[in-house]
Amino acid sequence: MFLAATLSIMTVMLLALIRAFAGPGLFDRILAVNMFGTKTVLLVAVLSVLGGQPTFIDVAVVYVLINFISIVAVLRFFEFGRREDEAEEGR
Amino acid sequence: MTLVFGLFNYWVAMVLMMIGFYILIASGNLIKKIIGLNIFQTSVFILYISMGKIKGGAVPILTEGTEIYTNPLPHVLILTAIVVGVATTALALALVVRIKEAYGSIEEDDIHEKDGSL
Amino acid sequence: MSLFIDIISWACILCGGFLGVTGAIGLFRFPDFYTRLHAASITDTLCAGLIILGLILQAGFTLMSLKLLMLLGIFAYTAPTASHILAKTAFKCGLKPVLYDQKGGGS
Amino acid sequence: MLVATALSCIFVRDLFAVIMVFGLYSLLSAGFFLSLKAPDVALTEASIGAGIAPILMLGTLALTRKRSEPQPRAKKSLRSALLPLVVVSLTGVALIYATLDMPYFADPAAPIHNHVVPRYIEQSGQETGIPNIVTSILASYRGYDTLGEAFVIFAAGLGVLALLGFLSDGSGREYWQFEDTANLRHHAVLHVISKILIPLILLYALYVQFHGEYSPGGGFQAGVIFAVAFILYALVYGLEAAYKIMSPVVLRYMMVIGVLIYGGTGVLCLILGGHYLEYGVLSDYPKHGQHIGIILVELGVGVTVASVMMTLFFTFSGRAKRSVLKKQGVET
Numbered sequence: 024m025f026l027a028a029t030l031s032i033m034t035v036m037l038l039a040l041i042r043a044f045a046g047p048g049l050f051d052r053i054l055a056v057n058m059f060g061t062k063t064v065l066l067v068a069v070l071s072v073l074g075g076q077p078t079f080i081d082v083a084v085v086y087v088l089i090n091f092i093s094i095v096a097v098l099r100f101f102e103f104g105r106r107e108d109e110a111e112e113g114r
Numbered sequence: 115m116t117l118v119f120g121l122f123n124y125w126v127a128m129v130l131m132m133i134g135f136y137i138l139i140a141s142g143n144l145i146k147k148i149i150g151l152n153i154f155q156t157s158v159f160i161l162y163i164s165m166g167k168i169k170g171g172a173v174p175i176l177t178e179g180t181e182i183y184t185n186p187l188p189h190v191l192i193l194t195a196i197v198v199g200v201a202t203t204a205l206a207l208a209l210v211v212r213i214k215e216a217y218g219s220i221e222e223d224d225i226h227e228k229d230g231s232l
Numbered sequence: 233m234s235l236f237i238d239i240i241s242w243a244c245i246l247c248g249g250f251l252g253v254t255g256a257i258g259l260f261r262f263p264d265f266y267t268r269l270h271a272a273s274i275t276d277t278l279c280a281g282l283i284i285l286g287l288i289l290q291a292g293f294t295l296m297s298l299k300l301l302m303l304l305g306i307f308a309y310t311a312p313t314a315s316h317i318l319a320k321t322a323f324k325c326g327l328k329p330v331l332y333d334q335k336g337g338g339s
Numbered sequence: 340m341l342v343a344t345a346l347s348c349i350f351v352r353d354l355f356a357v358i359m360v361f362g363l364y365s366l367l368s369a370g371f372f373l374s375l376k377a378p379d380v381a382l383t384e385a386s387i388g389a390g391i392a393p394i395l396m397l398g399t400l401a402l403t404r405k406r407s408e409p410q411p412r413a414k415k416s417l418r419s420a421l422l423p424l425v426v427v428s429l430t431g432v433a434l435i436y437a438t439l440d441m442p443y444f445a446d447p448a449a450p451i452h453n454h455v456v457p458r459y460i461e462q463s464g465q466e467t468g469i470p471n472i473v474t475s476i477l478a479s480y481r482g483y484d485t486l487g488e489a490f491v492i493f494a495a496g497l498g499v500l501a502l503l504g505f506l507s508d509g510s511g512r513e514y515w516q517f518e519d520t521a522n523l524r525h526h527a528v529l530h531v532i533s534k535i536l537i538p539l540i541l542l543y544a545l546y547v548q549f550h551g552e553y554s555p556g557g558g559f560q561a562g563v564i565f566a567v568a569f570i571l572y573a574l575v576y577g578l579e580a581a582y583k584i585m586s587p588v589v590l591r592y593m594m595v596i597g598v599l600i601y602g603g604t605g606v607l608c609l610i611l612g613g614h615y616l617e618y619g620v621l622s623d624y625p626k627h628g629q630h631i632g633i634i635l636v637e638l639g640v641g642v643t644v645a646s647v648m649m650t651l652f653f654t655f656s657g658r659a660k661r662s663v664l665k666k667q668g669v670e671t
Contacts (some may be wrong), residue, residue, distance in 0.1 A: 028283070031249030040270075043363060049464045050265050050322045052359050057314055058259065058272050060389075061307075062252065063366055065283050067373060068303065069245075072287040072296065078173055078378045078554050081547070084365070085302060085382055085564065088540055089390040091310040092571050093250035093362060095529065097322045100397045109317045125435055130429040140423040145399060149361050152392065159384070173555075184376040186472040190371050190481060193473070194488040196383045197559045197644060200392050201495035204651045207399040208502040209352045211658065306539070313532045 025073045032066045053097055060090035124164060130157035142221050144210045148203060155199050162188040237289050244286030251279040265322060273315035279309050358400065362393040379473045380557035382547075386563040391648055398655035451520065474557050478633040482616040485636070486601055489643050489649045493598050496647035500591070503654045533575045540568035548641050551632070558637035562644025570652050578656060587653050597643030604635045 036059055043055035063087045071079030134157060137150030166188035167186065217225050258271025284304045291297040365388025372381040477485055548561030573581035605616040618632025 028245045028249050031253050032283075034327075035252045035256040036576060038260050040363070042259050043360065050318065051268065052271055054265070054318060055259065056359050057318070057362055058256075058276060059363060060366060061276055061280060061311060063370055064303070064307075065248075065252075065280055067370070068284060068287055068300065070373075071298070072291050076173060076378075077245055077294075080296055080303070081555055082369075082373060082378055082382050084299065084303055084306070084543065085547075085560075086369075086385050086389075087306045087566065088448070088536075088543070088564070089257060089295045091388055091536070092313055092567055092574075093316045093390060093393060094318065095533075095571060095574050096394045096397060097459060099402060109287055121639055125440060128434045129432055129436070131476060132427050135430065136423055136427045139426070145396065149357060149396075152361065152388075153364065154383075156365070156388070159380070162367060163372055163375050163377050163380060166377070173376050173378055183472065186476055189377050189380050189473050189478045192377075192380050193383050193477065194378070194485060196387055197563075198488055198491050198495075200387045200395075201492045201647065201651075202396050203392060203504075205495050205498045207395055207655075208499045211655075212502055221378060232458075306536075309532055309536060313528055317529050 027068075029066065032069065032077050036066070048099045053094065057094055058094055059080075059092065060086065060093075064090070127157045127164065128162040130154075130160065142223055144213065144221075145207075148206050148210070152199070152203060155195075159192045159195065159227075162192050184215065237308055241286040241289035244282045244289065248279045248282030248286065251282065255279060256300075262319055266319065273311065276338045277307070277311050280304075280311065352497030352615055358393050358396045361396070362389050365389045365392065379471075379560075382428075382555050382560045383563070384549035386560060386567065390567055391563060391570075391652075395651060395655060398652070398658075470553055471555070471557075473555075474633065474637070475629075477557065478636045479618065479629060482605075482636065485640065486605070486616070489598055489601050489640055491648050493594055493643060496594055498649050500652055501650055503658050528577055533571060537568050539571055540564065540571070540659070544568065548637065561637075562641040563648060565641070566646040566648035566652070569649050573652070573656070578653070582653075585649065587650065587657075590650050590653070591641055594650065597639050597641070597646060600639030600642060601636055604639065606633060608632070 039055045039062065041060040043052050043059060064083050067079055067083040067086065071077065071083065131154055134150045134152070134154030138147055138154065141147060141150065166185035168184055213225065217228050255272050255275025258275065259268050262268045262271055281304060284300055284307070288297045288300045288304075291300065330335065365384060367382040369381045369388065372378075372384060416531075544561045544564040547556035547564060548558065550556060569581060569585055572584070604618075608618060609615055615633070618629045
């Protein structure tokens with residue numbers, strides 16, 4: 024059972040990874056990276072509960088937060104780039 | 115067979131190190147070079163942490179009833195190395211920004227050309 | 233009783249794993265960005281929720297399950313927000329969804 | 340997986356995608372550290388490699404250019420393409436040959452496990468009273484090293500400030516005093532969620548800081564998480580709002596204060612009659628003194644790291660904002 028949970032998460036991670044490499048557009052990549060991050064968190068959580076390593080949960084919590092923040096940062100970067108383009112066009 | 119399994123982690127670290135090295139010397143873009151440098155750095159971290167692993171060792175936090183712990187010394191070294199690594203990366207990126215302002219480009223070839231013409 | 237909890241938690245974890253795989257296949261196979269986002273985000277939230285719920289049942293009442301609960305809460309907040317802003321920004325940056333038929337129903 | 344990610348870094352040309360892939364790579368390597376039973380290191384790598392480093396790189400990218408230039412000379416000469424490959428493979432073969440002499444993976448009899456480390460593992464519990472061996476080595480046994488690291492980070496922060504900061508437009512106002520034009524104000528959902536999330540992150544950072552003796556964590560990680568909370572605030576509400584809460588001037592002082600807390604702890608030990616950074620003299624009981632010393636030192640490290648990371652982010656994004664303003668200034 025433990026193996027089943029780990030394996031399914033691993034499969035998802037692999038698929039997301041392929042999408043991240045092959046993704047035709049940038050947003051596809053971002054989406055895949057985000058999904059990969061959430062799956063890593065789940066994997067860490069599963070390992071920590073079923074492997075009896077209570078300390079790993081801390082790491083999982085940090086992963087979630089960091090994942091969210093990096094997504095926000097990337098999108099902020101996009102908005103920023105758009106504004107810069109507008110400024111250039113307006114010139 | 116034991117040879118392969120016994121040294122596999124080190125080999126992965128070596129391969130990663132070489133990939134980072136290749137990016138570092140083969141690509142002309144300065145930001146990409148910095149990423150290569152970071153990959154190189156991470157491979158060194160992996161090498162250290164692999165060396166610290168002991169078979170059946172527990173997480174290095176003292177608890178009742180555990181005998182074997184993973185070697186904590188490499189952990190300490192790498193912990194600080196990561197933070198210092200990001201600080202130096204930031205410094206390198208700042209330099210890249212200044213180079214862009216001075217030369218108008220972050221491609222190595224362009225920079226060389228401009229240097230030659232000066 | 234403990235057997236009962238075990239069964240429920242394993243069912244949760246397995247359902248979660250199954251949903252995750254479904255979402256990943258969707259991410260892999262769907263034609264354009266918005267459908268992929270749909271597949272990924274919907275299954276992702278439920279999958280994470282189910283797996284963590286199963287883990288909480290496994291862990292019992294400890295500090296660990298409290299932290300897992302916190303993880304669940306953060307998940308419930310961040311994952312939909314992330315997909316929301318992703319879709320919004322993508323739309324603003326001019327990425328158009330693929331429209332299939334005359335009714336104008338984007339899949 | 341790790342190798343594949345790194346390989347893809349070579350082939351992906353779009354710089355933005357490279358940075359995303361690099362973030363993935365850091366996350367993967369953090370998972371690898373975790374599987375090798377190194378939660379402290381994984382925590383650091385996750386928060387720095389996947390959080391701070393890509394954000395800084397994105398900032399640089401915003402300042403330079405979005406895409407790696409489509410190479411004008413599509414066909415490089417064969418020599419320039421092959422030479423790096425040859426050099427790299429030669430070095431690689433040499434290094435792999437060298438690993439043949441190394442002890443096998445996870446071998447308990449390897450020399451690295453048999454010198455100072457057993458003493459740390461056996462004695463640190465009694466000498467410092469702190470369960471997390473990594474923390475006690477970091478702050479106590481290897482205190483000088485960590486002091487050095489803190490100074491290196493401080494120096495890097497100063498270097499970036501010297502290269503990019505301290506800007507003014509001639510009217511005496513510094514770059515951060517301009518009005519902000521670009522923020523994510525119009526994302527209402529993000530706004531609300533961040534308002535809920537940021538206190539949570541700060542609380543968690545404090546937990547990592549002060550619970551670092553019992554679970555993975557400590558000054559370095561806590562500092563980074565703390566900084567990340569403020570970076571999120573700045574990203575969502577705009578730089579202007581963030582400067583009102585945490586002014587760059589205050590941050591510059593905090594950088595210094597953090598290092599001074601660390602150094603001052605050492606001097607305090609000297610005054611009380613011990614050696615430099617010998618915490619035993621801080622209290623009547625040596626163990627208690629060790630505890631106080633380690634907490635103080637971790638606090639110093641945390642303050643330094645947090646303020647340096649925030650300074651780095653503010654400097655980069657302030658610079659980016661300034662370049663936009665310049666363009667708009669030309670326009671009007």
